[in-house]
Amino acid sequence: MEKYSSHKKSRAIRRLVIWYKRNSAVTSIVDSAANSATTASNVAGNVAENVVSGAGSVVSTASNVAGNVAENVVSSAESVVNTASSVVSNASSIAKNTLQPLVFDPLKRLQNNDNLINKEEVLNSERIWIAVDGMGGDYAPIPILEGCLDAITRFPINIKFVGKIEKVRYEAEKVGLVDLLEKEIENNRFELIDSGDPIGMNEEATAVRKKKDASINIAMDLVKTNKAKAVYSAGNSGALMASAIFRIGRLKGIERPAIGALFPTRDQTRPVLVLDVGANTDCKPSYLHQFALLGNVYAKDVLQIQKPRIGLLNIGEEECKGNDLSLKTFELLSNEKSFNFAGNCEGRDVLSGNFDVVVCDGFTGNILLKFLESVGGVLLDILRSELPRGRRGKVGSAFLKSNLLRIKKRLDHAEHGGALLLGVNGICVIGHGSSKSLSVVSALRLAHSAVNHDVMENLNQLQKLQVLNS
Numbered sequence: 001m002e003k004y005s006s007h008k009k010s011r012a013i014r015r016l017v018i019w020y021k022r023n024s025a026v027t028s029i030v031d032s033a034a035n036s037a038t039t040a041s042n043v044a045g046n047v048a049e050n051v052v053s054g055a056g057s058v059v060s061t062a063s064n065v066a067g068n069v070a071e072n073v074v075s076s077a078e079s080v081v082n083t084a085s086s087v088v089s090n091a092s093s094i095a096k097n098t099l100q101p102l103v104f105d106p107l108k109r110l111q112n113n114d115n116l117i118n119k120e121e122v123l124n125s126e127r128i129w130i131a132v133d134g135m136g137g138d139y140a141p142i143p144i145l146e147g148c149l150d151a152i153t154r155f156p157i158n159i160k161f162v163g164k165i166e167k168v169r170y171e172a173e174k175v176g177l178v179d180l181l182e183k184e185i186e187n188n189r190f191e192l193i194d195s196g197d198p199i200g201m202n203e204e205a206t207a208v209r210k211k212k213d214a215s216i217n218i219a220m221d222l223v224k225t226n227k228a229k230a231v232y233s234a235g236n237s238g239a240l241m242a243s244a245i246f247r248i249g250r251l252k253g254i255e256r257p258a259i260g261a262l263f264p265t266r267d268q269t270r271p272v273l274v275l276d277v278g279a280n281t282d283c284k285p286s287y288l289h290q291f292a293l294l295g296n297v298y299a300k301d302v303l304q305i306q307k308p309r310i311g312l313l314n315i316g317e318e319e320c321k322g323n324d325l326s327l328k329t330f331e332l333l334s335n336e337k338s339f340n341f342a343g344n345c346e347g348r349d350v351l352s353g354n355f356d357v358v359v360c361d362g363f364t365g366n367i368l369l370k371f372l373e374s375v376g377g378v379l380l381d382i383l384r385s386e387l388p389r390g391r392r393g394k395v396g397s398a399f400l401k402s403n404l405l406r407i408k409k410r411l412d413h414a415e416h417g418g419a420l421l422l423g424v425n426g427i428c429v430i431g432h433g434s435s436k437s438l439s440v441v442s443a444l445r446l447a448h449s450a451v452n453h454d455v456m457e458n459l460n461q462l463q464k465l466q467v468l469n470s
Contacts, residue, residue, distance in 0.1 A: 127156045127189070128451050130444060131219040131228035134163030135198035136235020138433050141168050142175055144234060147440020149180055152189050154441065155448050160228055162193045162219045193218060198235060201433060205238035208246065216240055220247040223426040230447040232418065234431030234440070241279055244424040252463045256280045257423030258291045258362070259430060260298060261369055265353035272350060273299055274313075274358045275422065277365035285328040288312070288359050289336065293462055294422040295357035296339040301453040302446075303356070311345030311355035313364060319344065325361065333359075380404050418443035420450060422459070427451055 132148055134141045141163050148159045161168070169192075172178045184190035196213035208217055216235060220243045222228040233240045241257060250257060258276035265272050275291050276283070292310050299308035312330055314322045319330050321344065333341045345358050350368065360368070383404055387397055418439070421428040429447045432439060450456075 127158050128230070128448055129158045129160055129222075129228045130447050131160045131162060131222040131231045132444075133198070133216045133219045133231070133233035133235055133240075134161045134168060135195065135215040136233040136240075137431065137435055138201065138234075139436070140198070140234070142171050142177075143436045144440055145172060145177060145181070146437035147435075147444065148190070149177065149184060150437060151441045151444040152184060155445060157444060157448050158189045158191070159444075160191045160193055160219070160222055162195050162215045162222075163198075164196075164215075165192050165194045168192060193222075199239040201236050203236060203239065205236070205242040207236075208239050208243045214239075214243075216243050217247065220244060220426075220428075223428075224248045229451045230427035230429065232429045232431060232440075232443050232447055234418075234433060234435040234443075237278065237430050240428060240430055241421060241424075244421060244426065244428050248424055248426040251423055251425055251459055254290050254294070254423040254462075256283075256287050256290070257421055258287075258294060259365075259419050260295060260422050261365075261419040263351060263372060265351050267353045270305075270353060270356070271303070272353070272355055272358055273303070274350065274360070274365055274368065276360065276362040277369045277419065278362050279421070280362040281366075282363070283325065283361035285325060285332050288325070288329040288361065289332045290423070291359045292333055292336070292339060292341070292357065294459065295359060297458050297462065298420065298422060298455065299356050301455045301458055302449055305356050307340050308356035309342040309354070310339050311342050311349070311358045313350070313358050313360035313368075314344035314346065317344050317346060329359075376407065379407065418446055420446065425456075427456060 132144065134144050134148075137144055145161065145168065148161060151157060152159060169178065169181075172181050181190065185192070195215040195218045197211060198215045199207050199211060208214060211217070216233050216239055219228075219231045219233065223231050224247050231244075237259070241259075245257065256276075257279055259279045260273050260275035261277045262271040263274055273295050275295050276287075280287060292312075296308050296310060299305045310333065312326065312333055314326045314330075316322070319334075320327075322330070326344075330344065342355060345355050347368075349355065350358055383400070384397070387400075418429045418431040418435075421430055427447060427450045429443050429450075431443045435443070
């Protein structure tokens with residue numbers, strides 16, 4: 001009887017050993033879950049003292065779950081995977097919620113976390129009127145309207161929404177925004193201004209001369225007559241630039257306006273301003289020199305960089321490299337004493353964080369912009385395809401999903417709202433054609449920041465420079 005009992009015990013032990021060997025991957029996942037929860041707890045503990053107890057309880061929970069799974073030897077590997085995934089998800093969620101207010105966005109200087117905004121300061125400060133081309137964009141007017149109504153509650157701004165009033169109200173009623181719209185109109189924070197047909201995305205920029213009552217023209221006139229401090233449009237960028245030149249004019253001494261776009265860098269708190277990214281496909285050395293002057297003022301005022309490092313986009317670092325445009329521009333920038341010229345910037349250095357402003361012709365800059373727009377999506381697709389198939393792939397995807405999405409957003413220029421048209425006599429923000437409500441909010445934040453930092457006043461000071469008067 002004793003022999004039979006001992007034999008039975010040894011068989012049970014062998015079965016347990018065999019189970020562990022066959023399910024080593026599962027036990028590894030359980031251990032990873034406990035380690036991940038511990039890491040989340042440690043990071044959260046460094047943020048604030050009161051978070052330690054909450055994160056510590058998550059670690060304890062993860063350890064208990066992992067221990068119970070190992071001791072009870074669950075009958076199915078699938079249930080072990082689900083348990084481990086759930087534990088790490090809970091720990092990650094708590095850590096993320098705790099740390100989120102302190103995580104830096106790619107363009108933090110312009111896109112500060114809304115939780116950090118002092119609500120009393122917003123209510124008590126003077127609100128700025130911004131004119132919005134409500135009919136511009138691929139999906140207008142609803143995403144534009146949603147973004148405007150959201151931005152009003154976040155920042156000290158008022159909106160003059162230019163568009164076909166009947167259509168705007170009809171579309172707002174379809175999506176349930178009409179009550180909020182009427183409320184903001186009653187609060188004198190939102191105003192509807194009627195316009196004619198918009199400039200289509202495929203129309204020539206010269207259409208602004210024919211369609212005098214187009215929404216972008218009326219919005220630009222509001223800036224011209226000082227009824228609004230800035231204008232935003234997600235419509236035809238060529239039409240916006242043409243309307244700005246015809247309606248409010250160029251700054252004295254500036255031959256061509258430039259579109260300045262903010263690109264992410266390794267340092268999430270310090271983006272790089274690239275201009276021109278599409279306004280001027282053919283440039284002279286004097287144009288690029290003026291772009292550098294405009295970018296220097298913008299980086300100082302809006303990005304709050306005391307001494308911006310200016311770079312010239314080129315095929316090599318040496319001053320002897322490049323085409324005729326690059327060589328002549330390099331000489332001009334080297335002799336300029338009003339800003340800090342840091343030399344040539346190769347393509348691989350644009351996102352390095354070594355430069356604060358990078359100047360180039362609009363043809364090159366637009367290619368660079370469109371390339372960057374595609375990188376986030378392509379990188380995400382590559383990482384997804386490299387993840388293993390089956391259960392291990394599902395677990396890995398669950399762990400990496402939030403990280404991959406953050407990477408995509410950091411590299412996706414469309415996520416950052418808009419670009420400033422520099423060189424015209426007013427603040428103009430150009431949005432992406434496919435802008436959704438969140439992009440509109442970011443663009444309006446950019447417009448408010450430019451007004452709030454007196455960008456136009458300092459840009460007008462450029463007229464005193466001898467190089468712009470010669």
